[in-house]
Amino acid sequence: MILVGELALWIALLMCAWSATVSFAGAKLQRGDLVVSGERGLYAAFGFIVVASLGLWTALITSDFSLRYVWSFTSANLPSVYKFAAFWGGQAGSMLFWCLILALYAALATWASRGKNRELMPWVTGTNALILLFFVATTAFASNPFERLEWVPADGRGLNPQLQNPAMAIHPPMLYLGYVATSIPFAFAIAALVTRRLDAEWLGAVRRWALVSWVFLTLGIVLGMWWAYVELGWGGYWMWDPVENASLLPWLTGTAFLHSIMIQEKRGMLRKWNVTLVITTFLLSILGTFITRSGVIQSVHSFAQSNVGHWFAAFLILSMVASAWLVGIRLKDLEAKAELEAMISREAAFLYNNLVLVGIAFSVLWGTLFPIISEAVRGSKITVGESFFNSVNVPLGLVLLALTGIGPLIAWRKASVANIKRQFAGPAAFGLFVGAVLFALGIRELSPLVAWALCGFVTGTIIQEFWKGVGARRRMYGENPVMALMRLVARNRRRYGGYIVHAGIVILFAAFAGNAFKAEHDVTLRDGETFTTKDPYGREWTFTSQGISQFKALNREVQAVTLLPTREGKPLRLLSSEKRQHFDTQGNPQFQQSTEVDIISMFRQDVYLVFAGAVGDRAEVRINFNPLVVWVWLGGILMAIGGLIVMWPQAERRRQGGYVTELAPQHGVLLETK
Amino acid sequence: MSAIGRREFLAGLGGVAGSAAVIALGAPEVGAQAPAQQNFGPMDQSVFRPTIRPAKPGAAPSMTVLERDALEKRLKCQCGCILDVYTCRTTDFTCQISPAMHRDVLRLVEGGYTGDEILEAFVETYGEVALTSPKKEGFNWAGYFAPAVVMGTGAVVLTVMIRKWSMESRMAAVAAGAAAKSDSTIDATAAASADELARLERAMRDDH
Numbered sequence: 001m002i003l004v005g006e007l008a009l010w011i012a013l014l015m016c017a018w019s020a021t022v023s024f025a026g027a028k029l030q031r032g033d034l035v036v037s038g039e040r041g042l043y044a045a046f047g048f049i050v051v052a053s054l055g056l057w058t059a060l061i062t063s064d065f066s067l068r069y070v071w072s073f074t075s076a077n078l079p080s081v082y083k084f085a086a087f088w089g090g091q092a093g094s095m096l097f098w099c100l101i102l103a104l105y106a107a108l109a110t111w112a113s114r115g116k117n118r119e120l121m122p123w124v125t126g127t128n129a130l131i132l133l134f135f136v137a138t139t140a141f142a143s144n145p146f147e148r149l150e151w152v153p154a155d156g157r158g159l160n161p162q163l164q165n166p167a168m169a170i171h172p173p174m175l176y177l178g179y180v181a182t183s184i185p186f187a188f189a190i191a192a193l194v195t196r197r198l199d200a201e202w203l204g205a206v207r208r209w210a211l212v213s214w215v216f217l218t219l220g221i222v223l224g225m226w227w228a229y230v231e232l233g234w235g236g237y238w239m240w241d242p243v244e245n246a247s248l249l250p251w252l253t254g255t256a257f258l259h260s261i262m263i264q265e266k267r268g269m270l271r272k273w274n275v276t277l278v279i280t281t282f283l284l285s286i287l288g289t290f291i292t293r294s295g296v297i298q299s300v301h302s303f304a305q306s307n308v309g310h311w312f313a314a315f316l317i318l319s320m321v322a323s324a325w326l327v328g329i330r331l332k333d334l335e336a337k338a339e340l341e342a343m344i345s346r347e348a349a350f351l352y353n354n355l356v357l358v359g360i361a362f363s364v365l366w367g368t369l370f371p372i373i374s375e376a377v378r379g380s381k382i383t384v385g386e387s388f389f390n391s392v393n394v395p396l397g398l399v400l401l402a403l404t405g406i407g408p409l410i411a412w413r414k415a416s417v418a419n420i421k422r423q424f425a426g427p428a429a430f431g432l433f434v435g436a437v438l439f440a441l442g443i444r445e446l447s448p449l450v451a452w453a454l455c456g457f458v459t460g461t462i463i464q465e466f467w468k469g470v471g472a473r474r475r476m477y478g479e480n481p482v483m484a485l486m487r488l489v490a491r492n493r494r495r496y497g498g499y500i501v502h503a504g505i506v507i508l509f510a511a512f513a514g515n516a517f518k519a520e521h522d523v524t525l526r527d528g529e530t531f532t533t534k535d536p537y538g539r540e541w542t543f544t545s546q547g548i549s550q551f552k553a554l555n556r557e558v559q560a561v562t563l564l565p566t567r568e569g570k571p572l573r574l575l576s577s578e579k580r581q582h583f584d585t586q587g588n589p590q591f592q593q594s595t596e597v598d599i600i601s602m603f604r605q606d607v608y609l610v611f612a613g614a615v616g617d618r619a620e621v622r623i624n625f626n627p628l629v630v631w632v633w634l635g636g637i638l639m640a641i642g643g644l645i646v647m648w649p650q651a652e653r654r655r656q657g658g659y660v661t662e663l664a665p666q667h668g669v670l671l672e673t674k
Numbered sequence: 675m676s677a678i679g680r681r682e683f684l685a686g687l688g689g690v691a692g693s694a695a696v697i698a699l700g701a702p703e704v705g706a707q708a709p710a711q712q713n714f715g716p717m718d719q720s721v722f723r724p725t726i727r728p729a730k731p732g733a734a735p736s737m738t739v740l741e742r743d744a745l746e747k748r749l750k751c752q753c754g755c756i757l758d759v760y761t762c763r764t765t766d767f768t769c770q771i772s773p774a775m776h777r778d779v780l781r782l783v784e785g786g787y788t789g790d791e792i793l794e795a796f797v798e799t800y801g802e803v804a805l806t807s808p809k810k811e812g813f814n815w816a817g818y819f820a821p822a823v824v825m826g827t828g829a830v831v832l833t834v835m836i837r838k839w840s841m842e843s844r845m846a847a848v849a850a851g852a853a854a855k856s857d858s859t860i861d862a863t864a865a866a867s868a869d870e871l872a873r874l875e876r877a878m879r880d881d882h
Binding site for chain 1 (some may be wrong): 715743748750756757758761762764765768801802803805806808812813814816817818820821822824825828829831832833835837839840842844845846
C-alpha cells in the first residue's frame with residue numbers, strides 16, 4: 001500500500017499537468033473534448049491523491065519506520081489517534097494533506113458546476129489543476145513523505161508532546177480546510193478575468209466557497225487559540241505569533257469580501273475591489289503557509305520549518321505578478337457605474353467596514369513583516385510583540401465592533417434622519433446603559449469599558465432586528481414566537497445567519513475585553529502550604545498544596561503538583577498541573593520536558609494552574625485568574641454556526657425572504673406569495 | 675532542521691529557479707527533508723550574556739515586585755521561545771535564559787536602576803531584540819505610524835469617493851427627471867412619492 005501510495009503521488013502529478021494543459025487548451029481552442037478531458041484529469045488526480053494519502057496513513061498506523069516521515073513524527077508507543085493525526089503533524093505529511101483537500105475541493109467545484117458556468121469552467125479547472133500541480137510537485141520533489149531511510153530503526157522519534165493534544169488533531173485540518181478553500185474563489189476570479197465575464201455570475205459561484213473558507217478558518221483559528229491556551233502553558237490564547245497572524249490575514253480579507261460582495265450583488269459596484277479581495281485572500285493564505293514553513297520569521301510553529309519556503313516564495317511571487325497583470329489588462333472591463341446615493345447608507349457603512357477590516361489586515365501584516373523590513377533597512381534585529389499589535393489593533397477593533405452594529409441599522413441607498421433616530425435609539429440607549437452600569441460598578445479602564453458598551457450597542461442592534469422580524473411574522477401569520485423566530489431565520493438565512501455571526505463577534509469582543517482584568521500570581525508552595533488571594537471579582541481564594549507526585553504513564557514520566565482550591569471557603573475540584581518527559585519504547589527520552597496545565601473553567605473566569613517546576617520539595621507554580629475566557633470559545637462556536645446558517649443551501653422559491661416574487665402578466669403588477 | 679536564516683533564505687530563493695529547471699528536465703532530486711522536529715520553547719541556551727551594572731550609591735530597590743514583573747514582560751527571553759522573560763520563567767523550567775535574565779533584572783532593581791535604565795542596559799547587551807516591542811524612535815516610527823497613515827489615507831480617499839458617487843448619483847437623478855419632463859407628455863413628478871419629491875428638491879437645491 002505504501003509503494004502504491006508513492007506511485008500514486010507521481011501519477012497525480014502527471015494528472016495535474018495534463019488537466020491544466022488540456023483545460024487551458026480546450027478553453028482557448030473551444031474544444032469541448034479537451035475541456036471534458038481536463039475535468040476527468042482533475043477527478044483522476046483527486047483519486048490518486050486519495051490513494052497516496054491512504055498509503056501514508058497505512059505507514060503511520062503500522063509504524064513503518066523505513067519511511068523517514070513516520071520515523072520523524074511517530075513512535076511505536078504513540079496513541080493511535082496521534083499516529084493518525086501525525087499525517088499533518090510534520091512538513092511533508094501536511095503538504096500531502098493540503099494536496100488532498102485541494103484536490104477534493106477542486107473536484108467538488110468542477111462537479112458542482114457541471115451544468116453551469118460553462119464559459120468559466122475550463123479556466124477554473126485549469127487554474128485549480130495548476131495550483132494543485134504546484135502543491136503536488138512541491139510535495140513530490142521538495143518534501144516527500146514517502147522518502148525512505150537507508151536503514152529501518154527500531155523505533156521512531158515520536159510526536160512533539162505539545163502536538164499530542166486533541167485540539168491538534170483537529171485544529172490544523174480546520175485551518176487547512178479554510179486556507180485551501182480560498183483557491184476556488186481565486187480560480188473563479190482568474191477565469192472571470194480571462195473570459196471577461198465579470199458580472200455577478202462568477203460572484204454567485206464563489207460566494208459559497210468564500211463562506212466555506214471563512215467558516216473553517218474561524219473554527220481553525222479558535223481551535224488554535226484553544227490549543228495555545230491549554231497546551232503552551234503561558235496563560236493566554238493569542239500572542240500575535242507570526243503564524244497566528246498569518247491565519248488571521250485571509251480571515252480578515254475574506255470577511256471584507258463577504259460584506260462587499262453584497263454591494264456588487266445589489267448595486268453592481270466594487271467589481272475591481274471584489275476581484276482584488278478574492279485574489280488577496282488567496283495570496284495571503286499562501287503567504288501564511290510560506291511564513292509557517294520558511295522559518296524567515298521566528299514563530300512557535302517552528303516544528304514545520306523546512307526548505308519548501310523557497311518554493312512557496314516563488315509560487316507567491318508568480319501568482320502575485322500573474323494576478324496583478326491580469327487585473328491590469330482588465331481594468332476597463334472591471335469599470336462599473338458607481339451609484340451611491342448618500343454618505344449615510346448601508347453601502348457606505350459596508351465600505352467603511354471593508355476599510356477597517358483591510359486596515360487591520362494591513363497592520364497585522366505590517367507588524368509581522370516589520371522585523372524583516374527593519375533588519376533590511378537598519379541592519380539590526382527587533383521584536384514586534386503583543387504591545388505593538390494591541391496598540392494598533394485594539395482601537396481599530398473597537399471601530400469595527402461599532403460598525404458591526406451601525407451597518408445593519410442603516411437603510412440601503414439612503415437613510416433619513418427619522419429612520420436613523422428610530423433605528424439607533426434602542427441599541428444606543430442599551431449600549432450607554434451597559435457602559436453606565438459598568439462604570440458605576442467601578443470599572444475605569446477605558447478600552448474594556450468602551451468595548452463592553454459597544455458590545456451592548458451591537459447586542460441591542462441584533463435583538464432589535466430579531467424582535468422586528470419576529471413581530472412582523474407574528475402579525476402576518478399568527479405564529480408563536482418560537483416558530484416565528486425559527487422561520488424567520490430559515491426563510492432569510494443570509495441576513496439572520498449574519499446576525500448570529502455578529503452575536504458571536506460581540507461575545508468574542510466581550511471576552512477579549514475581560515483579558516484586561518487578568519491576574520497572575522507567581523507562587524512557591526511546600527506540601528500543605530496555602531496561598532490566599534482575591535480574584536478580579538474580589539472573592540477570596542485559597543490554594544493548598546497537596547504535594548508533588550511522580551508517576552509513569554503510557555509513554556511518559558510525569559511530575560505533578562496538586563492544589564486544592566477553595567472559593568470563599570467552599571472547596572472546588574483539585575487542580576493538578578504536570579511536567580512530562582516522554583520516552584520511546586527503548587526508554588530513551590524524547591524532546592524536552594513539556595508542561596500540562598490544569599484549568600477550572602467557569603462562565604466568569606478560568607482558574608489556570610501552571611507547574612513551572614520543582615525545587616527540592618517546593619513547587620513553583622503560576623496561578624492565573626483569566627476572566628471570561630470560556631466566552632471566547634462560545635463566541636467562536638456561535639460565529640461558525642452563524643456562518644453555516646448563511647452557507648446552508650436555500651430553496652430557490654424562498655430566496656426573497658420567505659416570498660416568491662413573480663409578475664402577474666395580465667395585471668402588470670408584482671405578486672408576493674408565501 | 676534548524677530555522678533558516680533570512681540571508682540563507684534569500685540566497686536559496688534564487689536556487690528555486692534552478693530546482694525548477696532540474697525538475698523540468700526530468701531529473702528530480704528529493705529535497706532535504708527536515709530531519710527532526712524542533713521543540714517549542716528554549717532552543718539555544720548558550721546565548722545568555724550578563725547585564726551587570728554597579729549599584730547606585732545608597733541604592734534601594736527601585737520598584738515593587740508587581741512593577742518588576744511588568745518590566746520583565748517588556749523584555750524578551752533570548753532563548754528563542756518568543757515569550758517575555760516573566761512568562762517564560764514562570765512557565766518553563768527547562769529554560770535557563772529567562773531565570774538568568776530575571777536575576778540580572780533583580781540585581782539592577784536592587785541597584786536602584788529605573789525601569790527605563792534597566793531596559794536600556796539590556797538593549798546594550800543584546801541589542802534592540804531584547805525588547806518585546808521596538809523603541810519609539812527613528813525608523814521604528816514607521817512601524818508604529820504606517821498602519822495609522824494607511825488607515826487615515828484610506829478613510830479620506832473613501833470619504834471623497836463616496837461623496838463623489840453620491841453627488842453623481844443625485845445629478846443623474848435630476849437630469850433624468852428633467853429629461854422626462856421635457857420629452858414626455860407625462861408629468862414625471864405626478865407619479866413620484868412625497869419622499870422622492872423632497873429628495874429631488876434637496877438634490878437640486880444642493881447642486882446650486
